Amino acid sequence: MTNSGDVVVATDRLTKRYGKGEGTRLAVDAVSLTVRRGEVYGFLGPNGAGKTTTLRMVLGLIRPTSGTATVLGRPAGGPEVTERVGALIEGPGFYPYLSGRDNLRVMARYRGLSSDAAEIALERVDLAKRGNDKFRSYSLGMKQRLGVASALMGDPELIVLDEPTNGLDPAGMQDMRRLIVSLAESGTTIVLSSHLLAEVQEICDRVGVINGGRLLRESTVTELRGGTLLRVRATPPDKALAVAMRIAGDDGVRRIGPVENGRGPVDDVETLVLSLPPAMAPEVARVLIAEGADIHEIALLERSLEEVFFEMTTPVAATPTVPASVPNL
Numbered sequence: 269m270t271n272s273g274d275v276v277v278a279t280d281r282l283t284k285r286y287g288k289g290e291g292t293r294l295a296v297d298a299v300s301l302t303v304r305r306g307e308v309y310g311f312l313g314p315n316g317a318g319k320t321t322t323l324r325m326v327l328g329l330i331r332p333t334s335g336t337a338t339v340l341g342r343p344a345g346g347p348e349v350t351e352r353v354g355a356l357i358e359g360p361g362f363y364p365y366l367s368g369r370d371n372l373r374v375m376a377r378y379r380g381l382s383s384d385a386a387e388i389a390l391e392r393v394d395l396a397k398r399g400n401d402k403f404r405s406y407s408l409g410m411k412q413r414l415g416v417a418s419a420l421m422g423d424p425e426l427i428v429l430d431e432p433t434n435g436l437d438p439a440g441m442q443d444m445r446r447l448i449v450s451l452a453e454s455g456t457t458i459v460l461s462s463h464l465l466a467e468v469q470e471i472c473d474r475v476g477v478i479n480g481g482r483l484l485r486e487s488t489v490t491e492l493r494g495g496t497l498l499r500v501r502a503t504p505p506d507k508a509l510a511v512a513m514r515i516a517g518d519d520g521v522r523r524i525g526p527v528e529n530g531r532g533p534v535d536d537v538e539t540l541v542l543s544l545p546p547a548m549a550p551e552v553a554r555v556l557i558a559e560g561a562d563i564h565e566i567a568l569l570e571r572s573l574e575e576v577f578f579e580m581t582t583p584v585a586a587t588p589t590v591p592a593s594v595p596n597l
């Protein structure tokens with residue numbers, strides 16, 4: 269059970285429609301999401317999905333057309349909330365001719381924080397040594413890190429980062445991910461948006477998948493990747509199929525080719541994918557054996573986040589791609 273004090277962000281049918289009349293665009297459509305204390309929450313979706321718009325409403329930067337956003341138990345955007353939240357959303361406005369350190373000091377003063385806050389933040393993002401260099405001389409990665417430094421000044425309970433690794437090279441991305449994980453380890457709740465599945469898979473505890481303004485799914489990364497599919501390989505094939513359909517239902521079984529290992533089929537045993545939870549594996553095994561079938565394999569099928577994501581976001585009823593490959597055979 270989740271205690272309501274553990275909920276840091278909750279939106280209820282949050283909706284944003286841009287424009288009026290013919291040119292109107294529904295950017296966010298009745299999104300209800302929940303972010304819990306201490307987690308790294310990934311808001312995942314392709315370009316134009318509605319991520320930034322949702323985050324802007326959560327931060328109180330724009331008003332929803334309908335629905336609500338509650339942050340730390342209060343309506344989003346109120347002054348008592350804003351000072352407990354840090355954000356990096358659309359490139360931070362830094363003065364190019366000031367040093368990184370002075371930029372942060374200016375911001376700290378503006379927000380009523382001590383200049384210690386600027387120094388601590390510089391240390392946290394590993395920029396203290398380059399703190400006296402002018403902002404305009406920074407690499408993109410350093411600029412992004414300074415943005416995160418500005419978000420974490422004053423020790424906010426929640427940090428919201430919109431595509432924090434966008435535009436960074438692989439090393440810069442890795443640095444940023446490490447920084448996010450270290451912030452989370454120190455107890456800060458983090459919401460980040462990303463269109464990078466690998467990134468979300470690597471650093472997020474839970475994920476909300478958004479496409480076309482709608483929240484398609486919200487769950488842990490592990491849940492999202494599956495655990496609800498069983499791969500069954502048994503012979504004779506017609507007997508295996510009959511048993512599978514009896515247990516999983518006609519629509520709960522997909523037939524895919526024999527398992528491949530990169531050099532071709534491993535054997536000629538057909539693979540069945542059953543939409544069943546892992547706990548059903550013993551039952552499947554029992555019935556197959558009772559029916560006189562030989563079991564070659566029953567396994568939990570782990571899909572990559574990428575496969576799940578494309579299944580969810582592909583508009584046509586595409587046949588989901590299920591990997592039939594067996595690693596290291």
Ligand SMILES: Nc1ncnc2c1ncn2[C@@H]1O[C@H](COP(=O)(O)OP(=O)(O)OP(=O)(O)O)[C@@H](O)[C@H]1O
Pocket residue numbers: 286287293294295313314315316317318319320321322463
């Ligand atoms: N100020 C605006 N006026 C009109 N339409 C807008 C505005 N801002 C965003 N949109 C539209 O709303 C939809 C959602 O945009 P949004 O920026 O929230 O998506 P996103 O998931 O953050 O995408 P990206 O990763 O490309 O930034 C898009 O179709 C976009 O064109």
